[in-house]
Amino acid sequence: MAIPIEWYLVLSAFLFVIGAAGVLMRRNLFIVLFSIELMMNAVNINLVGFSRLHENLIGQNFVLFTMTVAAAEAAIGLAIVTALYRNRRTLMVDMFDVMKG
Amino acid sequence: MNYVLPLIPALPLVAFVVTLFLGKWWLKDSAHWIPIVAMAASFVLSVAAFLAIRGEEHAIVVELWRWIPVGDFQVPIAFQLDQLSAVMLLVVTGVGTLIFIYSKGYMHHDPGYYRFFAYLSLFAFSMLMLVLGSNYLLLYLGWELVGLCSYYLIGFYYHKPSAASAGKKAFLTNRVGDFGFGIGVMLIFVTFGTLDYIEVFEKVEHHVASEGVLLAIGLLLFLGAMGKSAQFPLHVWLPDAMEGPTPVSALIHAATMVTAGVYMVARSSVIFASAPTAMLVVGAVGAFTAIFAASIGLAQNDIKRVMAYSTVSQLGYMFMALGIGAWVAAIFHLVTHAFFKALLFLGSGSVIHSLSGEQDMRKMGGLAKKIPFTYWTLMAGALALSGIVPFAGFWSKDEILGMNFKGGGYVIWAVGLIAAFITAFYTFRLIFMTFWGESRMDPEVEKHVHESPWSMVVPLMVLGVLSVFGGFLGFPPENGVFHKFLEPVFHQANEILHVEHHYFGMLDFVLMVVSVVVALSGVFFAYLFYVKRPDELPQKAGAVSQPLYKAILNKWYIDEFYNATIIRLTVDGSRWLWRVVDAGVIDGAVNGVGRLWDIAGRVVSPFQTGRVQNYAVVMFIGLFVIVTAVIVF
Numbered sequence: 001m002a003i004p005i006e007w008y009l010v011l012s013a014f015l016f017v018i019g020a021a022g023v024l025m026r027r028n029l030f031i032v033l034f035s036i037e038l039m040m041n042a043v044n045i046n047l048v049g050f051s052r053l054h055e056n057l058i059g060q061n062f063v064l065f066t067m068t069v070a071a072a073e074a075a076i077g078l079a080i081v082t083a084l085y086r087n088r089r090t091l092m093v094d095m096f097d098v099m100k101g
Numbered sequence: 102m103n104y105v106l107p108l109i110p111a112l113p114l115v116a117f118v119v120t121l122f123l124g125k126w127w128l129k130d131s132a133h134w135i136p137i138v139a140m141a142a143s144f145v146l147s148v149a150a151f152l153a154i155r156g157e158e159h160a161i162v163v164e165l166w167r168w169i170p171v172g173d174f175q176v177p178i179a180f181q182l183d184q185l186s187a188v189m190l191l192v193v194t195g196v197g198t199l200i201f202i203y204s205k206g207y208m209h210h211d212p213g214y215y216r217f218f219a220y221l222s223l224f225a226f227s228m229l230m231l232v233l234g235s236n237y238l239l240l241y242l243g244w245e246l247v248g249l250c251s252y253y254l255i256g257f258y259y260h261k262p263s264a265a266s267a268g269k270k271a272f273l274t275n276r277v278g279d280f281g282f283g284i285g286v287m288l289i290f291v292t293f294g295t296l297d298y299i300e301v302f303e304k305v306e307h308h309v310a311s312e313g314v315l316l317a318i319g320l321l322l323f324l325g326a327m328g329k330s331a332q333f334p335l336h337v338w339l340p341d342a343m344e345g346p347t348p349v350s351a352l353i354h355a356a357t358m359v360t361a362g363v364y365m366v367a368r369s370s371v372i373f374a375s376a377p378t379a380m381l382v383v384g385a386v387g388a389f390t391a392i393f394a395a396s397i398g399l400a401q402n403d404i405k406r407v408m409a410y411s412t413v414s415q416l417g418y419m420f421m422a423l424g425i426g427a428w429v430a431a432i433f434h435l436v437t438h439a440f441f442k443a444l445l446f447l448g449s450g451s452v453i454h455s456l457s458g459e460q461d462m463r464k465m466g467g468l469a470k471k472i473p474f475t476y477w478t479l480m481a482g483a484l485a486l487s488g489i490v491p492f493a494g495f496w497s498k499d500e501i502l503g504m505n506f507k508g509g510g511y512v513i514w515a516v517g518l519i520a521a522f523i524t525a526f527y528t529f530r531l532i533f534m535t536f537w538g539e540s541r542m543d544p545e546v547e548k549h550v551h552e553s554p555w556s557m558v559v560p561l562m563v564l565g566v567l568s569v570f571g572g573f574l575g576f577p578p579e580n581g582v583f584h585k586f587l588e589p590v591f592h593q594a595n596e597i598l599h600v601e602h603h604y605f606g607m608l609d610f611v612l613m614v615v616s617v618v619v620a621l622s623g624v625f626f627a628y629l630f631y632v633k634r635p636d637e638l639p640q641k642a643g644a645v646s647q648p649l650y651k652a653i654l655n656k657w658y659i660d661e662f663y664n665a666t667i668i669r670l671t672v673d674g675s676r677w678l679w680r681v682v683d684a685g686v687i688d689g690a691v692n693g694v695g696r697l698w699d700i701a702g703r704v705v706s707p708f709q710t711g712r713v714q715n716y717a718v719v720m721f722i723g724l725f726v727i728v729t730a731v732i733v734f
Contacts, residue, residue, distance in 0.1 A: 020721060023714070023717055024714055024717055024718050025714075093712065093713065094712050096711070096713070097710060097711030097712050098711060099709070100709060100710055100712075101705075101706035101707065101709025101711070
């Protein structure tokens with residue numbers, strides 16, 4: 001017996017909202033970065049769930065790509081964070097407002 | 102004639118181009134040859150043209166090409182040779198050649214030598230176009246070109262502020278007149294549908310236009326003539342034009358360009374003859390200018406300025422003649438005036454040259470023995486200008502006065518007579534102050550006094566001979582060779598005016614005697630004032646008529662009047678336009694637009710906090726709204 005699609009969707013929605021809240025509210029850049037990963041994985045769960053529902057592999061295929069890109073993106077993101085920390089000695093997002101109008 | 106006519110203006114044009122482009126690097130001190138040769142060749146061709154047109158009933162018209170072919174508006178580049186243009190050709194090229202030769206000596210150490218000859222050639226070309234053109238637009242073209250050359254040459258010493266501003270003054274004053282002339286030309290086209298002289302005059306004869314329109318055309322054309330020929334109240338530029346080199350004053354501001362107005366009115370004789378009121382205006386303005394300018398000439402101390410006012414006054418005489426319909430007399434005076442006034446200017450130039458640039462007559466005196474050639478030739482010119490029998494000026498001036506008397510213009514005649522007296526007085530004041538009596542020169546200058554070189558003296562002598570004998574062209578009065586020659590040109594106008602042929606009579610003789618007596622008494626008074634008792638009488642006369650003397654010394658305050666009214670208004674008006682309209686309205690609008698965006702930016706920029714999370718919040722809210730909207734609707 002298969003797990004109904006709604007379960008996937010509810011889980012994904014929860015994860016996504018947690019991620020979004022993290023992105024919007026946490027001040028630490030690390031946490032923000034992780035929250036983005038969380039949101040991405042929420043999407044992945046969605047894709048996998050639909051892949052099962054439709055009984056084809058397109059969704060899973062897509063997820064593989066997403067994960068690869070996410071790995072690369074995490075590497076670059078962490079590198080940037082490191083560089084940023086070396087320069088500014090802080091990782092509080094609200095301190096980075098050089099682009100203020 | 103098909104080849105000769107176009108060559109007459111073309112030669113100076115070629116000389117201009119060659120001298121302008123090769124003068125600085127190559128021709129340098131020999132820049133005078135090409136213009137002189139071109140001018141002399143033009144003179145020879147003009148003589149040929151003169152011989153060809155002698156006795157011909159109709160004008161010869163040579164069309165080169167269509168210049169402006171636009172629908173009904175057809176303007177050809179075409180030359181019209183008739184007796185009037187032949188006379189003008191001879192004057193322009195003849196006097197022109199002499200002055201070109203004179204300039205070789207006068208300008209020989211000037212740094213702008215080639216430039217001078219280039220401009221002079223351009224002027225000769227323009228003036229020849231002016232007199233040869235067969236329609237009003239070509240006349241206008243030449244008219245503007247000579248004005249341009251005049252501007253260049255007045256401001257020839259451009260590093261001198263007074264010369265530069267005199268050039269501007271001449272140009273701007275002429276603009277007032279040219280404005281009228283331009284509108285007059287347009288009105289001619291609107292009325293007659295053509296600008297060609299022959300066609301226009303034919304249509305005037307056939308009463309195509311009403312007298313009111315002809316009056317308007319006449320007055321507008323005359324406005325142009327007033328500017329170019331320095332008639333009151335547009336005379337102010339000519340005395341200042343003396344800032345230019347002396348040959349320029351002689352050629353442009355005495356002999357040729359300033360007579361363009363006279364030529365133009367004489368050329369349009371048919372139009373003026375059909376509008377008697379216009380003729381009246383011409384005569385009145387001429388008479389007033391004659392006496393007005395002569396009175397100013399009385400008190401001037403700069404030798405060239407005396408001549409300048411004299412020129413204005415003599416041009417007034419020409420317009421007096423035109424006003425009464427004495428076309429030939431006007432042209433006759435134009436010719437003799439070209440002779441003796443060019444002579445007087447060149448002679449003054451010779452005096453100035455020999456005195457190392459001194460122009461103030463109060464610092465001259467006793468020069469007769471030191472520069473005899475200049476003295477005797479200048480004397481001939483002075484006698485001609487004063488109207489002493491039998492010198493050139495006498496015949497032409499007397500004819501103008503006589504025609505006015507017989508034509509019923511007694512007031513104008515009387516004014517002319519008084520002006521003749523003043524003319525004789527100031528002319529001999531100049532002669533006596535310059536050449537007679539004790540020397541008042543700076544000792545330093547006196548040591549270097551020398552007769553001018555041959556290139557300057559020879560033109561003086563030729564012009565001297567012409568000033569002595571030139572008058573016999575018009576002898577006997579109203580019936581001379583000159584009159585017979587010009588008859589065909591003014592035939593139409595004379596027919597409109599119903600002029601009857603006149604023979605020399607007792608009245609003419611009496612009038613002649615009167616004008617000679619008047620001229621001689623002018624000379625006598627000058628002698629009394631400046632030779633017999635020079636230390637006493639001039640001061641006394643000045644003291645007796647203190648306000649009058651001051652007025653003429655200050656040129657009747659005309660310049661001051663213009664400064665206080667027109668110029669002041671223009672300057673203040675311009676300043677108002679600058680401060681209020683330009684700085685306020687236009688700059689205000691431009692700056693306002695800028696400020697609008699500045700303010701808008703200030704209002705909006707706080708939204709740009711630079712914090713990524715703020716943007717993300719907005720993005721999420723937006724996304725939420727859109728998704729909700731999509732789901733709900």
